[in-house]
Amino acid sequence: MKMVKIAGLTKKYGDTVAVDNISLEIEEGEIFGLLGPNGAGKSTTINMITGLLSMDKGNIWVMGKDIRVNSNEIKKNIGIVPQDIAIYEDLTSLENVMFFASLYGLRGSELKKRAEEALEFAGLAEHSKIFPRKFSGGMKRRLNIACAIAHRPKLIIMDEPTVGIDTQSRNHILQSVKALNEMGSTIIYTSHYMEEVEEICTRVAIMDYGKIIAEGTVKELMSMIDDQNSLWISILTGADRISEAEIKEIDGVISVEVDESTVKINSSGDIYNLDRIILYLTERGVSIRNIENKTPNLETVFLTLTGRKLRD
């Protein structure tokens, strides 16, 4: 069964096209990754899926129902973890979860039971009577998730849920996403952290400038660039003397990214150009520390498709 079906979806803000005629389908039981840099149109897309934003063109069906016609019914089956923490600082953790769950029709002892379960799931059971203002950033993010899952939604939309938190909380959240999926929820997971998407998503769509530029399993996306070599050259000095445009003129080079300590180059797999790259760098007095042939990842896929980094 299709959990979400999007056809020809378009959204404009004035002259800016935030989402440009996208179509995609998400199957029930998937963890679907929506990957793209800031401003790619990910949040606008999920806001239209949840019915918070109107569409200029196209249509969305959730669980086979048209969102324009059945908005409230669809909302009952969606849990949303917004990018920014959306909780009341003046309510305790339990009160927060209970209030939001009550808006989905839960009441009485069932409401309390589900709220406590959600806090347990988020690892906050021992903090149920604590006000969130005393929480760390990671704990607040986990409460943000608990508020979205107490009503046991069939579709959970997580919009960059790991932004700005420590590794421990991040790992906890990623494990939680997998666990929620195993419990039967379909997940839409947006992020600009490609490692997270690689780790948990069964399928991925890459967005850029409002368009879906690639879609498939992580393996399928990787195969788009398996005829390429990814070369990471660690440098000690001389980064300011390197011109990305000049390196791109070397035969076989597809994309280049230079920062203070690393030069990342994608080249066609069938062209040998390592000697010319090394020669270019040494002629400009760049001190090379290490050369590594990297396995391509989603970052490389994005870089190859757009010529830009995901975090631009």
Next chain:
Amino acid sequence: MRNIFLLTANILKVTFRKKSSFIVYFVLPLLGLFISMAMHSSTGTRSLNVGIINKDNGIFSDDMIDSLRYIEDFDLTHTEPNSFENLLLDDRLDCVVIFPADYTESFLSGKPAKIEIVTLKGKDTTIWLENYIRLYAENVYILVQASGGRKEVFDKLYQGYKEQKLNLEAERVVDQAKDRSIAFQSLGFLLMFVMIGTGNTAEIILKEKRDRTYFRICSAPVKPGEYVLSNAVTNIIIVLVQICALIFVMRWVFKINTYVADWQMLVILGYFGLIAVAIGMVIVAFAGSSYEAGAASTLVIVPTCMLGGCFWPAELMPDMMQKASYFVPQRWALDAIQALQRGADFSDVVGNLAVLLAFAAALFAISAYRFRVADNLGRFV
């Protein structure tokens, strides 16, 4: 309906869990009322500082000045013609009475000269003094006419007038006009404070937008109208409690008699409270930030209160402004209160209440429409 109850209960819980909210919502408006009471009470009881310039030095002007001295509310001072303007500017005198040089003579010739009264504080300040002087002059003029121009007859009549012995029984009566004026002006300020409360209405919703809880509520199966209505209900509850507290303090702490039954006052202010809440809702529906909402509140509240007669009687304004004042709800609320103070029946002000209700309905409709436009959320996601 359940959602409205849940949202209302939650807003009240979140708002009043902070103790500072009690200060913002109840103590500050009461403090404002206290200040306005103090201002109006002081202007209402102080003696009038009257400067006297007597160029006449005749018998009538001297006698009139003597008679003014017996009146408690006038504090008389003899003033020089070259210094009275500075005394008025420095606020050491409220007004100056100038008797012309031929005042007594003009009376006797049957063509009384005009006494000049100079003030910088408006006609309201000197109206009682003018009335007293006019009354005294009219009495003397009657004697002049009765004497038929014969001086010996007039002297006799005037002497008798001055020496008449009357048995006086003094009784202090309550100056209802002054009390009503104090109550009326305080109510003007009260309306302003009720409107300032609308800033808090806006702040509750804007805080929800800032904290993104608004976004989470809207992603739940809650209709925009339910959200708007729950906020309106919450604020109406707060405004009604504020109004009850303000009426209680005015009535039982400051002992001000408004000359309007408490329940009638509550109904009128309650209707006005609806408008105040609706204005807050409109502001928040259009404002993108607390700064914008604050600026919009000030831009709406102060000019409409000025125009509506909250700071001064609307009757003092130019004719065009008086007509324009009927486009602001304050005027209708104050007119209703004034009519009841003058003894009108409550059924006489039902029209005013209908107008207030129409104002509120129109404003609520605008805010609901604005909230219903989903793309309004876009800026907050």
